[in-house]
Amino acid sequence: MARAPHEAPRKGRRLTGWQWVLEHPALLQYDDRLTFARGADADAVFRACGLDPARAEMRTLEECVGPSGETRDAPPCVRVAADDEWTAFLEINLVDVPLRQPGAVLSRDGEAAVFEYRWMGPHEVTYFRRGEFTFSYSPGESYDTRAGREPERFDPELRAAGLFPPPLSGDPLAEFVGTLATLSRALGFTLTPEVARGALPTARYG
DSSP: OOOOOOOOOOOOOTTTOOGGGGGOOOOSEEEEEEEEETOOHHHHHHTTTHHHGOOOEOHHHHHHHHOOOGGSSSSEEEEOOOOEEEEEEEOOOTTSSSOHHHHHHHTSSSEEEEEEEETSOOEEEEEEEEEEEEEEEETTTOOOOOSSSSSSHHHHHHHHTTTTTTTOOOOOHHHHHHHHHHHHHHHOOOOOOOHHHHHEEEEHHH
């Protein structure tokens, strides 16, 4: 079955500041995952992903995905934007990559928030603390998908943002990005489009 074109944000969506992750050249558009890990450095991220940090090269997002700007055309890879407190990393085109959850590994001495975009859905948000599966949620579903050791962990923030309880707008992308924005405020992580799309240490699978 042919892949549907990447759906750009529609007029009227309330995406609260993080809509750029879906705008061309988008970070999340096929089967891609954006993780924020507290206290992790780039080498630790690559090792958690099963990659050799010594193989990383500085590459822009455009150099990774090519002229189409489509992550589905990119070789599977990991891009890391290290920071003093929260390190962000983007895993591109995970369709044929062995299943692993580096966020869980990197949270053993801290915490990690994971935002997984699946073009066939459902999208998923997961939070790990001290290596434990603490919370998950699938924004845009018509029923309560919360799970984990503390499924109510972000209830006050999600309710205040109008993102819980379901069913909501029937717009999974808006709810996914809204959840990303809500957790960024609750946990204190951030990322700019200039950093995310610029030259970052990047390692390919295979």
